[in-house]
Amino acid sequence: MARVGVLFGGISAERGVSIRSGEAVVQALRSRGHDVVPIVVGRDIDQVLRAANIDVAFLALHGRFGEDGAIQGVLEWLGIPYTGSGVLSSALALDKLKAKELFRLHNIPTPPYYDLNGPVSDAQIEERHGSFGFPVMVKPRREGSSIGVSRATGPAELRAAVDEALRHDDGVLVERFIRAREVHVAILGDRVLGAIEVVPRRPFYDYEAKYTRGLCEYFFPARLAPTRYQGVLRLAERAHHALGCTGATRVNLLVTEGENEYVLEVNTLPGLTATSLLPKIAAGAGLDFPSLCEEILRGARLHSRAGVDRSVAREADAAVTRDLGDA
DSSP states (O other), rough: OOOEEEEEEOOOTTTTHHHHHHHHHHHHHTTTEEEEEEEETTTTTTHHHHHHSEEEEEEEOOSSTEEEEEEHHHHHHHHHSSOOHHHHHHHHOHHHHHHHHHEEETOOOOEEEEEEESSSOOHHHHHHHTOOOOOOOEEEEOTTTTTEEEEEEEEEHHHHHHHHHHOOOOOEEEEEEEOOOEEEEEEEETTEEEEEEEEEESSSOOHHHHSSTTTTEEEESSSHHHHHHHHHHHHHHHHHHHOOSSEEEEEEEEOOOSSSSEEEEESOOOOOOOTTTHHHHHHTTTTTTTHHHHHHHHTTTTTTTTOOOOOOOHHHHHHHHHHHOOO
């Protein structure tokens, strides 16, 4: 039986959410008879992983150093298969600017935007914004769970929103606000599971709305005409493939009252908490939570070192250690 390490915690702003995801996954996999080792991720993760002696890693991490290709690179180096997307796809998906550039390259509609790099003066913001107009959404370039995200309706709010985003990253994305329904599509391997509509009881789907019970209404399937529903699923799948994603992802879209749909982002390690959308969509598609976790685990693999036996990786590490000792 494979020894499964569930990695959660981490050092990002989403640590609390990750802990809740990880604890839920540990319980679900144990209920299916798996040999599970909970691994709380910190700065010493390389040593912890070597000591844990796991055969496969289930990633329940969110945000930077967990969802951005960093931990994926460590696992590739150690030769430990892991769930989710590879190093490059993970990095591209978390970087909102690079993801949007790829969406445009693949003719995937996404809201108009521009970027800023801090620190920036009022004059620089005014010059960059120009005739872009209001309202806008202002986001840290590399954060998840709507952390540091604000809506601005004028120059003063824009300045404050940029400052808030710069508290979390040195890059900022300013995106045109589009009045639309917020729809999320879940993809699991080569299957598109379905789309859910989210109606927050707050100005937008922010961190509090995402993780506080009772602050959102959910409609599954999303309240769309059948042909448009299928179109939204196809658009989400195109975004998933444009970034080269694998495993389970959740694609965030805006669907207007007209005929326009826009992709906001692709989440390569979606939340697995009680209020998370991936489990809700999976349940609507007939997968209970333990089954969902087992399906995600089944897709674990190496990417840049696919097919390399773990013993080979260990021998390579030992050879490097010997060489350093000889030197």
